[in-house]
Amino acid sequence: MPSTREQIRTLVLSGDPFDQPAEDLRELQLEAAREAFAAHRERIPLLRTRAQECGVHEITGLDDLVPLLFSHTSYKSYPVSLITSGRWDRLLRWYTTVSAVEPGDVDVEGVRDVDEWTDRITAAAVRLRQSGADGSAGHQALRRTRRRRQDHLRRDTRLLCAGDDPRMRPTTTAVSPVAVAHVVRGEVDTGPHTPHDRPDAVFTAPALDLDRLVWPRTEPGPAFHVPVAEIVDLLVETGEALRADREGLLAEALDRMVWVSPLPGEVLERAYAVLWRSFQRPGLYAQIDHELGGADVLDGWREVRLPEGRTAATRAFPPRLVHIIAGNAPGVAAMSVVRGALTKGVNLLKLPSNDLFTATAILRTMAGVAPGHPVVRSFSAVYWRGGDEAVESVLFRPQFFDKLVAWGGEATIRGALRYVGPGFELVSFDPKxxxxxxxxxxxxxxxxxxxxxxxxxxxxxxxxxxxxxxxxxxxxxxxxxxxxxxxxxxxxxxxxxxxxxxxxxxxxxxxxxxxxxxxxxxxxxxxxxxxxxxxxxxxxxxxxxxxxxxxxxxxxxxxxxxxxxxxxxxxxxxxxxxxxxxxxxxxxxxxxxxxxxxxxxLGGAGGMPPGLSHDGFYPLQRLMRWVNDE
CATH class of the missing domain: 3.40.309.10 (Aldehyde Dehydrogenase; Chain A, domain 2)
Structure with a gap:
């Protein structure tokens, strides 16, 4: 009697393969899956591993079958070096981990390139199928339908085990959405909230008033004329306030960060405990002295002697900055606030979805130290969905900002490049x-x-x-x-x-x-x-x-x-x-x-010392607007 899979193949090759009642085919298909699983579970190493990890011992329904499907990356998992070095025997060995083909089924002697190797695989599969060998049928079907199934998996964004997909995990969502605070020009925005979501968290944030997020060029920013020494004093006091956290702002942020951060709570707690280190006086002056040559060029015009006895003056003028900060470590928010403050410029920080709370906790702490201070009023920190043209096409313009300071992955940097042009420069901390x-x-x-x-x-x-x-x-x-x-x-x-x-x-x-x-x-x-x-x-x-x-x-x-x-x-x-x-x-x-x-x-990669270059340039120097009087 022909196997169940042979019966299905016969139907496929018949005059009208779709002229079959679905009810009649469903059990036939499940039986074919049971038959294939039993035949290939021990022959295909990857299938055996998937079955063990997902706890599937037999096919009783589609719920057992779906976790066993290979993702498209399974068929791209071969080391490229096997092709570039012509190790066709090793490439064949890789192929046997994702198919029912045995090494002895294919002769790779004399293969010259990957196309010839593929031809040998195909020829072997045809021979095995014609002989009725059990394994070749599964391999042949896999090769024939691979592209269609890859496309399907991409569309469905389905992962292979329940533990891999947030949608398939037991839900631990908070009773109500997490509320995200916005800081606008140094004050907490108390406006009505709107909902936002991401795959594993739901939160609300105040609706944006884009007019309040920009500072007109017709007037200087609030801190443009504040002496550097006063700014450093404020930052040092902010650091001490962060260390003490008497208002509980960091504790509140830490409690909420657990819902959105990829980092475990214990790492976040230790990272929050040392945020104050970024605000220490020696580190602040190390940035000013090493990157700019001293505070004089921030507070006024530095005289420069030129060849032929000429003189000129130059100044690191306060910039107008919009920051797209990364959320992979809380220190990025602290670093952005410190650098933004030292420039004396105006700063709009876009909160990342995986760190919605650190930057605003720091700014609220600073506001508690010196309410209404010009530096405090020079900062806003808000959330919008990255790539939202309704927001970014309005804000990312040279009439509002000089530079876009972008952290993040390739998609973030490429998205930022769309808005770069004359008068609006990109300062990029590229993915590394x-x-x-x-x-x-x-x-x-x-x-x-x-x-x-x-x-x-x-x-x-x-x-x-x-x-x-x-x-x-x-x-x-x-x-x-x-x-x-x-x-x-x-x-x-x-x-x-x-x-x-x-x-x-x-x-x-x-x-x-x-x-x-x-x-x-x-x-x-x-x-x-x-x-x-x-x-x-x-x-x-x-x-x-x-x-x-x-x-x-x-x-x-x-x-x-x-x-x-x-x-x-x-x-x-x-x-x-x-x-x-x-x-x-x-x-x-x-x-x-x-x-x-x-x-x-080795062992010293973490914790970049302040005052040195970052990603190949001096950040503070790059953030400034350099102006000459010649």
Whole structure:
């Protein structure tokens, strides 16, 4: 008797495959799914893993079937280096992890390119199907329908296990939407609220009055003529007030941040506890002195001597700034307030949806220290949906602002570029990634290896790897065996709680798990340490992996020499941590040439010292409007 799947194929090839009652087909389709699942569960490694993780032991209905579907990234999870290096046998081994094809089914001898490799796969599938072999039918169907199913998954935005999709998790939503405060020209906006939502939170915020968010150019901003010394005093007092938090504004913000931030509560609490550090007097003057050469150019005109005995004057004139701040770490809001205040300019801060409370808590604290102060009146902080043309097309104009200070991912930066033009400049803190370079000296002793692994883990887990400074790729100078020793110890250290990281983190998303599962099956070229529960995972590979490690995932790559690792750095590389310190001098010029913006001692990636460059430029200098009197 033909199998259920053969019966369905016969119907498909009949004169009118749709001339069948749906009721008659439904059970036939489920039986075919049961048959395929039983036949392929142990043959296809990725299917076996999905079934284990989702707890599916048999197909009783569509609810069992949907979690087993492979995402489109499953079919893109092969390491690109296998194609570029012509490792067709290894590429075939990858293919067997997502299909029922066995390595012995396909002859890859003499394959010259990926097209010929694909032809060999197709020919083998046809032979197996003609012979009635059980596995080829599943593979052939997968290849024929892959594009359509990828498109369907994209449209449905469906993920593969219940735990991966916020819509499929048990709801823990607050009884009522979280209320977001706006600060407009230094005062809390008490106007009527309007609702907003995001996939995992609902909140309300005051309706925007766009006229109140701009300062007319016909008059100077409130703080344009305030002496720098007075501004520094105000910022220092604000820092002390933040530290004490007598009004409970930070405590209130922290309580609400838990609903919207990707960071766990314990990390947020520790980050809030040190926000005051950004307001210390030495750090403030370090920015003024190192970036601008002193406060005189802020308070007035600095005389400049030119060639041929000529003189001129220059001034760092207060700008009009709109800030699109990032929400991956609370310190970004503090940094934006400090820099905005030191410029003496007017500042409109757009609150990010994943940090709706830090900036306004800081500004409200400042207002409590000095109600109505010109610096206080120079700030507004409000929320609107990013990319909302009804708001941005009105505000992002040179008649209102000089510069758009944008933090965030590629979509944020590209959205901001639409409005840049004469008189309206973009100051961009681009999306970046960071790396680590571990020298052979790490293997001199057990103690040195432990120090290197602990420092590497500290850099990788800064704000649970949400920050640009967090290391994602680590290059180890040594043999594969040495690299494995480091990787195993690194994985252990990733699960350690630190000042700005938690021991655990969010569970790794389903699509990324699939890619890692594929790499697990490609041992010994690839090795994986750790699980998917969020305590840390390390992948050792011959070349950097093609996906973006995130959620306390580190990709470790062995290299013959640290100079070889430099080729993996680029203009999108912000920070390179080096072990030991003595190796920095030999590497820093080459890293800078490649595009790296910071070279630090391993373990020191977090916490940029004030007064130094940020993303390759001096922020305070870049924010100012430089005017000459010649």
């Amino acid at each position: 990634t960071s790396i680590s370079l571990i020298g052979r000296e790490a293997f001199d002793s057990r103690e040195s290896l432990a120090r290197a692994a602990d420092a590497g883990a500290a850099d990788a887990t800064f704000f649970n790897q949400q920050a640009c400074v967090a290391s994602r790729f680590q290059f180890v100078e040594g043999t594969e065996e040495d690299t494995d020793r480091y990787a195993a110890l690194l994985c252990e250290r990733l699960g350690t709680a630190r000042e700005f990281s938690s021991a655990g983190g969010p569970r790794i998303a389903g699509e990324l798990r699939e890619e890692i599962d594929v790499l697990r099956s490609l041992a010994p070229e690839y090795r994986v340490w750790g699980g998917y529960e969020g305590r840390g995972l390390v992948i050792r590979s011959p070349e950097p992996v093609d996906f973006h490690p995130d959620g306390k995932i580190v990709n470790v790559v062995p290299v013959a020499g640290l100079s070889e690792a430099v080729r993996h750095a680029g203009v999108a590389t912000q920070t390179a941590g080096v072990y030991p310190d003595a190796r920095k001098a030999e590497l820093r010029d080459a890293l800078a040439c490649a595009g790296v913006q910071r070279v630090v001692s």
